[in-house]
Amino acid sequence: MTDIETVDIAVIGAGLGGAAAAALLRNAGFSVHSFEQADEFQRVGAGIHIGPNVMKIFRSLGLEDRLAEIGSHPSHWFSRDGRSGEYLSRIELGDFAVKEYGAPYITIHRGDMHVTQLSVLPPETLHFGYRLTDLEERDDDVLLSFANGRQVSAKLVVGADGIGSVIREKLLGPERPRFSGWVGHRALVDMDKLRATGLEYERCVKWWWEHSRHIMAYATKNDGSEYYYVTGVPVDGWNHESSYVDSSREEMEAIFGDNAHPMVKGLIDATTEVTKWPFWNRDPMPLWSRGRLVMLGDACHPMRPHMAQGAGMAIEDATILTRALSLTGEADYKTAFGIYERTRRERATKVQTISNANTWLKEPEDPAWVYAYDPIHAELVG
Numbered sequence: 001m002t003d004i005e006t007v008d009i010a011v012i013g014a015g016l017g018g019a020a021a022a023a024l025l026r027n028a029g030f031s032v033h034s035f036e037q038a039d040e041f042q043r044v045g046a047g048i049h050i051g052p053n054v055m056k057i058f059r060s061l062g063l064e065d066r067l068a069e070i071g072s073h074p075s076h077w078f079s080r081d082g083r084s085g086e087y088l089s090r091i092e093l094g095d096f097a098v099k100e101y102g103a104p105y106i107t108i109h110r111g112d113m114h115v116t117q118l119s120v121l122p123p124e125t126l127h128f129g130y131r132l133t134d135l136e137e138r139d140d141d142v143l144l145s146f147a148n149g150r151q152v153s154a155k156l157v158v159g160a161d162g163i164g165s166v167i168r169e170k171l172l173g174p175e176r177p178r179f180s181g182w183v184g185h186r187a188l189v190d191m192d193k194l195r196a197t198g199l200e201y202e203r204c205v206k207w208w209w210e211h212s213r214h215i216m217a218y219a220t221k222n223d224g225s226e227y228y229y230v231t232g233v234p235v236d237g238w239n240h241e242s243s244y245v246d247s248s249r250e251e252m253e254a255i256f257g258d259n260a261h262p263m264v265k266g267l268i269d270a271t272t273e274v275t276k277w278p279f280w281n282r283d284p285m286p287l288w289s290r291g292r293l294v295m296l297g298d299a300c301h302p303m304r305p306h307m308a309q310g311a312g313m314a315i316e317d318a319t320i321l322t323r324a325l326s327l328t329g330e331a332d333y334k335t336a337f338g339i340y341e342r343t344r345r346e347r348a349t350k351v352q353t354i355s356n357a358n359t360w361l362k363e364p365e366d367p368a369w370v371y372a373y374d375p376i377h378a379e380l381v382g
């Protein structure tokens with residue numbers, strides 16, 4: 001950054017929620033700078049779902065067509081028994097989602113989604129290598145201190161810094177996130193081995209076992225050339241310092257291999273590299289903002305990923321926050337933050353609760369309350 005010391009709105013974190021907030025606020029006419037701890041963009045993770053509720057937001061940013069071109073368009077979200085293959089539910093997506101929910105449902109590589117989001121941010125407003133270490137709330141601004149020695153004064157600060165949020169810690173005190181008792185194995189599978197099975201792999205299918213153990217498997221590219229899975233497995237504890245550890249095909253076999261359906265066996269056989277991630281959690285927060293500080297996404301309401309809506313909620317948050325600030329003007333940020341929290345809290349908490357319970361779409365149910373929601377036009381709660 002070239003000697004910028006004062007900014008209007010500072011967004012801390014340029015992950016999926018922060019990148020959306022910066023783009024939406026900028027589109028609405030605000031002056032925004034993003035500060036991200038990573039030194040550069042990293043293509044981390046693998047697959048992610050983007051529901052129609054979120055695609056409507058990407059439409060408003062001019063990104064819908066690009067994402068729809070890259071991502072896979074599943075006809076359904078299937079739930080199936082991991083041994084017998086019996087269909088437990090068939091939730092219609094595809095053209096039905098466009099017609100009923102107002103936008104496509106896609107699954108995509110997380111890196112492809114993230115880089116597309118970042119592409120609309122002017123490079124001079126996106127500051128990598130800025131890890132927030134401290135902040136001071138003053139009468140007229142917030143003084144932000146970064147690990148690289150720089151200090152920036154901001155009128156408003158949006159904490160989009162994820163589950164270990166420094167902003168959250170400032171508002172509510174230090175508290176480590178709680179291990180949820182669940183881990184997820186994540187793998188991009190070997191397509192040649194998958195094809196060699198001769199089986200027709202569905203574009204979006206969740207395989208279920210007892211105690212809600214599962215494998216969520218889906219394509220991440222429009223042409224079906226990449227296939228990904230993420231598991232959910234209860235475990236006794238997590239004793240590693242690192243954010244993930246290596247797993248193996250043997251471990252997958254031990255957890256899911258017993259009498260597995262041939263398609264599950266095929267998935268396990270096509271596993272070459274697989275990693276194991278802990279799922280962290282927090283209880284719903286008592287407050288989402290204070291003074292000139294406001295939070296969104298995982299900083300505010302982290303959840304286990306079983307509804308595939310964590311990023312969706314972060315991006316919806318960003319939309320409602322932007323609309324509230326547009327309504328009140330930046331100077332009346334207190335009113336805006338109140339509108340934002342009142343509009344978001346109930347929905348985000350409901351999604352957090354159901355996601356943690358891991359019941360979503362296991363049996364036939366109507367997902368319209370999630371997918372048909374339109375954050376661009378939804379009523380703001382004043």
Ligand code: FAD
Pocket residue numbers: 012013014015016017018019035036037038047048049050130131132133160161162163164165166184186230277296297298299305307308309310311312313314
């Ligand atoms: P993050 O995306 O975590 O971004 C936080 C950013 O802040 C990061 O870039 C980080 O480097 C930066 N940061 C952190 N601390 C600092 C600091 N001190 N200073 C500066 N920068 C900082 N969601 C979906 O919607 N659909 C899915 O299909 C889905 N699948 C998932 C699968 C798995 C296995 C997991 C674990 C999650 C999944 N999620 C999914 C959830 C989703 O990934 C998160 O909810 C989402 O990333 C939250 O966005 P965020 O911007 O709040 O946080």
